[in-house]
Amino acid sequence: MGSERTREGLVGYGFVAVPMAFFLLFFIFPIGYAFYISRYNWQIFKGPFVGWGNYRTLYHDSVFWTHAVRNTLVYTAFVVPLQMALGLTLAVVVNQSIRFRTFFRAAFYFPSLAASAAIAAIATYILASDGLFNTILHHLGYHHSNAWFAQQSTALPSIIGLNAWTTSGTMMLFYLAALQAIPVDVYEAAAIDGAGAWRTFRKITFPLLKPGHFFVAVVSVIGAVQMFDQSFLIGGASGGPNYSTLTTVLYLYNQAIGNIKFGYAAAVGVVLFAFIFTVTLIQRLLFGKAEVA
Amino acid sequence: MAAEGLPPAVAAEQLAKSEPAGGTGSTGIPGRERAERINTAIAYTVMFLVAALFAIPFLWSVSTSFRTLADTVSGFSLLPRHWTTSGYHEALHTFNFGRYTLNSAIIAGAITLSNLVLASLGGYAFARLKFPGREVLFMLVLGTLMIPDQLRLVPIYLMLVNWIPAWVGHLGWHNASFVNRNGVILIQLVSATSLFLMRQYFLTIPRDLEEAAKLDAAGYFKTYRKVMLPLAGPALAAVGILTFQGTWNALFWPAVLLQDKTQYTIPIGIANFVGAYQTQWPPLMAASVLAIVPILLIFVLFQRYFVAGVAAAGVKG
Numbered sequence: 001m002g003s004e005r006t007r008e009g010l011v012g013y014g015f016v017a018v019p020m021a022f023f024l025l026f027f028i029f030p031i032g033y034a035f036y037i038s039r040y041n042w043q044i045f046k047g048p049f050v051g052w053g054n055y056r057t058l059y060h061d062s063v064f065w066t067h068a069v070r071n072t073l074v075y076t077a078f079v080v081p082l083q084m085a086l087g088l089t090l091a092v093v094v095n096q097s098i099r100f101r102t103f104f105r106a107a108f109y110f111p112s113l114a115a116s117a118a119i120a121a122i123a124t125y126i127l128a129s130d131g132l133f134n135t136i137l138h139h140l141g142y143h144h145s146n147a148w149f150a151q152q153s154t155a156l157p158s159i160i161g162l163n164a165w166t167t168s169g170t171m172m173l174f175y176l177a178a179l180q181a182i183p184v185d186v187y188e189a190a191a192i193d194g195a196g197a198w199r200t201f202r203k204i205t206f207p208l209l210k211p212g213h214f215f216v217a218v219v220s221v222i223g224a225v226q227m228f229d230q231s232f233l234i235g236g237a238s239g240g241p242n243y244s245t246l247t248t249v250l251y252l253y254n255q256a257i258g259n260i261k262f263g264y265a266a267a268v269g270v271v272l273f274a275f276i277f278t279v280t281l282i283q284r285l286l287f288g289k290a291e292v293a
Numbered sequence: 294m295a296a297e298g299l300p301p302a303v304a305a306e307q308l309a310k311s312e313p314a315g316g317t318g319s320t321g322i323p324g325r326e327r328a329e330r331i332n333t334a335i336a337y338t339v340m341f342l343v344a345a346l347f348a349i350p351f352l353w354s355v356s357t358s359f360r361t362l363a364d365t366v367s368g369f370s371l372l373p374r375h376w377t378t379s380g381y382h383e384a385l386h387t388f389n390f391g392r393y394t395l396n397s398a399i400i401a402g403a404i405t406l407s408n409l410v411l412a413s414l415g416g417y418a419f420a421r422l423k424f425p426g427r428e429v430l431f432m433l434v435l436g437t438l439m440i441p442d443q444l445r446l447v448p449i450y451l452m453l454v455n456w457i458p459a460w461v462g463h464l465g466w467h468n469a470s471f472v473n474r475n476g477v478i479l480i481q482l483v484s485a486t487s488l489f490l491m492r493q494y495f496l497t498i499p500r501d502l503e504e505a506a507k508l509d510a511a512g513y514f515k516t517y518r519k520v521m522l523p524l525a526g527p528a529l530a531a532v533g534i535l536t537f538q539g540t541w542n543a544l545f546w547p548a549v550l551l552q553d554k555t556q557y558t559i560p561i562g563i564a565n566f567v568g569a570y571q572t573q574w575p576p577l578m579a580a581s582v583l584a585i586v587p588i589l590l591i592f593v594l595f596q597r598y599f600v601a602g603v604a605a606a607g608v609k610g
Contacts, residue, residue: 005423013424016415026445030448030449031444093336104344114584117564123350125354126350135369228443233544266448269444269445
């Protein structure tokens, strides 16, 4: 019996060996290695040890703070409430017991699944100077002749609008799960009291969704502070025009892949990780059970 | 949700099968019927409007992909004035999207296959085999979901440049490079999400079936192969579909590692195209349609498996 247990244990290790080696090498180890690299003036080759030098440089890096961090914070501050509002609206609407519900849910969810590159290309086309959006505005009597992504003042807001739309489907599904966790008898009680639809939503549904709001907010914030794709696709590697779409992750990408400043880029990565880790940890503490479900 | 003892994973699974629980079921209360009808009418209107709004960008890109270049600058028309497939022809041949599509398929296919094998084998072990440290190792796997890609960019890039080629050189694979497709595949061989989904599924399979296999003196691998794997169809489908969708669409690691144009994926090809030939709308829209259609087909055919992805995203946070 004892040898049988040993055998089971050995087989178990054998079955998880490749995945565990993989996770250790490409996930766990890079945490420490990133910090190690960040302490060196590491360009194409490992240079001299600089201690906290890269972090000091980062602290005084005006492009990082006034453009990358600022844009990321502005983006997050606007996109998160928009995603939540859109997601909740869609969830409430498709949660009604009506026909084609499955179809609508699928239609609203699909933009979340399509390639960000394809969606960004389509958005570039629609928001071009002579694109569909300006054509529609023109017919509504509002004349706008610039490409929305090419202007410094409208590029980031356009990306905010774009991403609020594409991710609203995912937020909708999270909110749907939260909505369906609300017991039916609560609504029955409201109906007996003669509460209307809007009142029921405002007084009952919305407050009861509190855990849902918090969960969606955290997921949305973690996604937003890591925004990369749309800036890279629309603003190019430099986050143009004139840094107006530069995000922190795109900045890190540029320092590493564009400028070959690996030590400095690693320092940026460590700082961003510390920030995201804190946000995630807060979420874990409050939603910790999810992972052992 | 989780705070109410119902983790997102479970909630999302229920979502896959159940009809709406809350909402406005008929209560038989006077005056309620009329309010309900108005409610429903509003909901329908909103849904159709929003669905149309969601569909317009996609339909517009399809419409443009069948236009001539001249057609795109001669004022608004809903449908192409002259239908042509030259946009697709240019995209595939002139702008190399034929090659990029193949590259995307190779990368997404290889990563999907390895996720299916490694996650099912590992998921079976984590669900069923007892070995010291199992729970700690599994928490470690889930912990990797908290490590963002941007932190891993520099270390992984340097590892792929310096260490991995040296290691595989010792194994006899000389002058190997990993700042290319090999690297993109290598660093995504298995994901914590895939492993998590497989383990959760295996936990739901009744143990009696394995007991029967044990009586036949079947080994652990045989039990996995002959008993567990054939029962794991839905989980394998979910892992396969989600992994394929994610890697087919992925931009970040290909943008870091693919430098040779002949290895570009569709998203990298599009990024490059947007920067270089922005106003060639018909081939650009054709390339976008090429990127979207496979995922649309998979979504239409296997919609319910995507819900598992939402559950996993809930875990990922």
